[in-house]
Amino acid sequence: MKLPEPKNPVDFNEIDARLAENIEGHLQAWFHSKKIVRSGGWFAIGAHGSLKVHSDDGHWVSHETEDRGPGLLSLYAWNGGRPIREAALEFSDEVLPPVTRKPEPPLPRHPQGEPSQVYQYRDEAGRLKGAVLRFDQGDSKSFRQASLFDGKWHWRAMEKPRPLYGAEDLRLKATAQVVLVEGEKAAEALRQALPEAVVLTWPGGASAVDQANWKPLESRVVTIWPDNDAAGAKAAKKVREHLPQASILDVSELGPKQDAADVAGIWTPEQLREFIGAGQVQDQTLFEKLQIRKFDPANLTPEKRPILSLGDSPVLYSGNLMTVAGQDKSGKSHIEAAIARAITAPGSRQLGFTSSAGGRICYLDFEQDRNDFENLLIRSGCDPEQISGYHLTGFNAQEAKAALTAIMEGEHDLRACLIDGFADLLNDVNDASESNQLVAELMAMAEKHEVAIIGVLHLNPGSESKTRGHLGSQLSRKSQTVLQIKVDTDGTRTVFTQKARKKPIPESQGVRFAWCEDSHGFVEIEGTPGEVKQAAKVDEWTRMLYDIQAHTAMLAWKNKDLNLAIRSEESVSERTAQTRIKQLLKAGLLKHCASRGVYTSTL
Numbered sequence: 001m002k003l004p005e006p007k008n009p010v011d012f013n014e015i016d017a018r019l020a021e022n023i024e025g026h027l028q029a030w031f032h033s034k035k036i037v038r039s040g041g042w043f044a045i046g047a048h049g050s051l052k053v054h055s056d057d058g059h060w061v062s063h064e065t066e067d068r069g070p071g072l073l074s075l076y077a078w079n080g081g082r083p084i085r086e087a088a089l090e091f092s093d094e095v096l097p098p099v100t101r102k103p104e105p106p107l108p109r110h111p112q113g114e115p116s117q118v119y120q121y122r123d124e125a126g127r128l129k130g131a132v133l134r135f136d137q138g139d140s141k142s143f144r145q146a147s148l149f150d151g152k153w154h155w156r157a158m159e160k161p162r163p164l165y166g167a168e169d170l171r172l173k174a175t176a177q178v179v180l181v182e183g184e185k186a187a188e189a190l191r192q193a194l195p196e197a198v199v200l201t202w203p204g205g206a207s208a209v210d211q212a213n214w215k216p217l218e219s220r221v222v223t224i225w226p227d228n229d230a231a232g233a234k235a236a237k238k239v240r241e242h243l244p245q246a247s248i249l250d251v252s253e254l255g256p257k258q259d260a261a262d263v264a265g266i267w268t269p270e271q272l273r274e275f276i277g278a279g280q281v282q283d284q285t286l287f288e289k290l291q292i293r294k295f296d297p298a299n300l301t302p303e304k305r306p307i308l309s310l311g312d313s314p315v316l317y318s319g320n321l322m323t324v325a326g327q328d329k330s331g332k333s334h335i336e337a338a339i340a341r342a343i344t345a346p347g348s349r350q351l352g353f354t355s356s357a358g359g360r361i362c363y364l365d366f367e368q369d370r371n372d373f374e375n376l377l378i379r380s381g382c383d384p385e386q387i388s389g390y391h392l393t394g395f396n397a398q399e400a401k402a403a404l405t406a407i408m409e410g411e412h413d414l415r416a417c418l419i420d421g422f423a424d425l426l427n428d429v430n431d432a433s434e435s436n437q438l439v440a441e442l443m444a445m446a447e448k449h450e451v452a453i454i455g456v457l458h459l460n461p462g463s464e465s466k467t468r469g470h471l472g473s474q475l476s477r478k479s480q481t482v483l484q485i486k487v488d489t490d491g492t493r494t495v496f497t498q499k500a501r502k503k504p505i506p507e508s509q510g511v512r513f514a515w516c517e518d519s520h521g522f523v524e525i526e527g528t529p530g531e532v533k534q535a536a537k538v539d540e541w542t543r544m545l546y547d548i549q550a551h552t553a554m555l556a557w558k559n560k561d562l563n564l565a566i567r568s569e570e571s572v573s574e575r576t577a578q579t580r581i582k583q584l585l586k587a588g589l590l591k592h593c594a595s596r597g598v599y600t601s602t603l
Contacts, residue, residue: 012171013125015088016071020058026072027053030079041370052394054370061394068394104128107146107153115144119165119184121158121203124216126168130158132184132203145203158203161213166191166200170216173198175399178222179276180239180246181260182206182232189264190225193272206235214242219406222246223276227259249276305357307415307452308339310495311511313503315481316454318415319447321439323422323475324456325467326485331493331513332456333368334522335485336418337380339454343416344386351524352495352511359415362388362407366400366424369393379521397427401441408449419455422475429469439474459484465498491515492525508533538587541580544569545589545601556600 019026027036027043037044038055045051050064058072069075077087107118115133122128133144145157165184169176178198181187182205191199198220202212222243226236228251236248254263264272306314308322316322326332338351346358361382365373373391380387388411392403404425408417423429426438446453457475460466465484467476476482476499484498486507496510505511512525512532525532548565549555557565559581566577581599584590591600 012071012073012084012088015073015091016058019072019076019091020056023053023055023058023072026076030076063394066396068399105148105151105153107131110144110146110155112142112144117184119188121163121165122168123163124167124171129163130203132165134184143205157211160211161215162203162208162211163213164200164202164216166198167213167216169198169200170220175402177276178217178220179225179260180217180222181225182227182235183259183261186225186260186264189261190272193264193267193269202239206231206238209235209238209242212242214239217243217246218409219402224248225260225276226251227257228252228254229257232259307355307357308342309354309356310352310483310497310505311509313497313500313505315483315497315500315502315505316416316452317480318450318452320452320480321442321446321475321478322452322454323467323472323479323482324454324485325459325465325472325482325498326456327459327461327487330485330487331522332485333376333420335483335495336363336420336454336456337376338522339416340380340382340387340418344382349524351513351522357415358386360386360388360411360413361416361418362390362411362414363418363420364390364392364404364407365420366392366395367420392424395424397425400425401438405445408445408451414449414451416452416454419453422455422457423468423471426471429471432470435469435471435474438471439478443478486510493522537583538589541584541587541589542603545584545603549601549603556598558598562599 024036024038024043027045031045034046035049037049041055043053043055045053051060051062053060053072053075058075059068059070060072060075061068062078067078069078073088073091074084076090077084080087110133112133112135116136117134119132119134120128121130121132128148130145130147133146135142135144144155147154147156147158149159165187170178173196176196176198178200179190179194181190181199181201183201187199187201191197200217202209204211222245224236224239224246226232226248232251240246240248251258263275267275304317304319306317308314308316324332324335326335335351338353340361340363341350342348342353342355343358343361346355348354363377365376368376368391370391370393373389373393377387377389388407390403390407392400395403404417404419408414419425422438425442426434428434442453455475457467457472460468460472466472467482479499480501481497482499483495486494486496488494492512492514494507494510494512496507497505513522514525515521516523544566547569548562551569552561552565562581563574563577566572566580567574570577570580572580581590585592585599589602591602592598593600
């Protein structure tokens with residue numbers, strides 16, 4: 001039996017790889033009438049350089065339209081306004097060496113006879129994995145699975161976890177809405193009605209939900225369209241056990257047993273989109289959902305160890321947020337690097353930070369040049385096995401949030417996630433609704449994955465403590481700790497807690513660090529600002545006491561004589577001189593003999 005022509009006859013990744021061998025040449029050919037400038041690791045195209053193409057692998061972003069793609073093939077398709085499959089076919093052997101794929105063997109005749117439909121199951125790369133055969137006999141129907149491996153067909157179910165029907169569209173429509181239906185017929189009908197969406201199903205029907213491969217959907221926005229019967233509702237709930245983020249459509253207004261195939265050919269695309277965007281099934285009442293959050297003295301949360309401490313004070317526990325605030329060029333990225341080193345190397349001290357509960361971290365950079373990003377990770381000195389770094393500069397807010405979700409779902413055994421910076425996860429830091437939603441999502445993510453989320457945020461220009469916009473206000477309210485970096489006139493930095501739920505660290509007791517040319521990096525300065533200031537005062541008082549001893553030729557004085565000597569040396573009032581005597585006693589520079597009524601120098 002000859003299968004229909006595959007939807008994805010070429011390997012897009014392979015085409016991208018071969019195009020990337022001559023990125024500049026292809027750009028000159030495709031954009032010959034536009035200015036092309038190479039800067040750092042990017043080609044900037046156009047009068048204002050709004051289109052940028054990376055010189056290593058060809059991934060690109062248009063800052064004018066906010067479109068982007070993973071390689072030159074998608075750029076070529078985007079520039080020509082054509083589908084990517086059509087664009088791929090334009091690359092003949094003269095343009096690229098032929099892209100080859102092992103021929104797919106024809107499906108043999110099934111013992112049951114000729115099927116009415118054959119549904120091909122492919123993985124995300126478009127490789128054929130199996131097929132589902134539909135047999136219609138009068139009013140009844142039956143299905144049979146075929147599995148392809150080792151280049152041969154076998155009349156048995158596909159290997160677990162089984163691929164999703166339509167999975168090859170996930171890569172081509174990376175940001176499209178995903179609609180999950182029950183059955184291949186429903187998937188085909190809805191796919192034709194809504195070509196912009198990714199419409200999927202799983203093999204085997206309602207009883208085989210647990211055998212499907214749901215991993216490709218863990219980071220996608222998914223809407224489940226169940227059949228309007230008890231089995232459909234049960235299957236939808238079972239799917240959501242694998243995809244907690246998915247929403248379930250309320251199909252109660254449809255006819256009994258109706259599915260997506262029954263209405264896709266009747267409703268207009270606009271009606272279908274409106275229905276899919278409608279409310280979701282409420283599986284539980286709000287009160288029922290709240291019971292998991294009810295206080296239970298018999299099931300208390302185990303006491304947590306701090307993930308991170310600054311000096312002797314714990315500043316962060318798992319499941320919480322921490323914000324690092326400072327002006328531009330204050331060293332926020334270096335603080336994050338120090339935090340990364342501390343967590344990945346428990347027991348070490350990095351710019352005042354320590355961690356006794358170390359582990360793996362991920363680091364997301366939305367702001368730096370790729371070279372700077374890579375250099376920062378190299379200089380951080382973290383064990384490469386303990387840190388997963390992602391360079392996401394150029395992502396818009398929606399893409400940045402989707403990337404964060406995907407990374408948190410995909411990376412395992414994380415202790416913390418470091419984000420540079422929080423503002424890149426939303427469109428407007430002054431939008432109260434958007435800011436509140438983002439912070440709520442971050443808190444839910446930290447709790448779900450039992451990680452600490454650490455991010456940086458700029459202070460308002462000229463402000464001593466106010467972070468940017470409503471986002472800053474909301475993060476200040478919800479973060480377990482807000483660390484602030486303050487730069488002194490001599491370039492010395494002090495990090496302290498602007499806000500802390502645990503033990504606060506005032507600026508006078510903060511940790512100080514400064515740039516060291518010898519080590520080509522920031523190093524911690526011993527002593528807190530308060531300790532350093534106190535030491536300077538003790539030095540000043542010591543010099544004063546030496547002068548008094550020289551001028552009076554004495555080492556012990558009555559109170560009246562010492563007060564007069566201090567007034568003479570410092571030109572202060574009698575009251576201030578008496579305060580100075582108390583300070584000298586506290587600093588250990590004087591001893592008082594009550595029986596004799598004298599103060600003796602300890603110098």
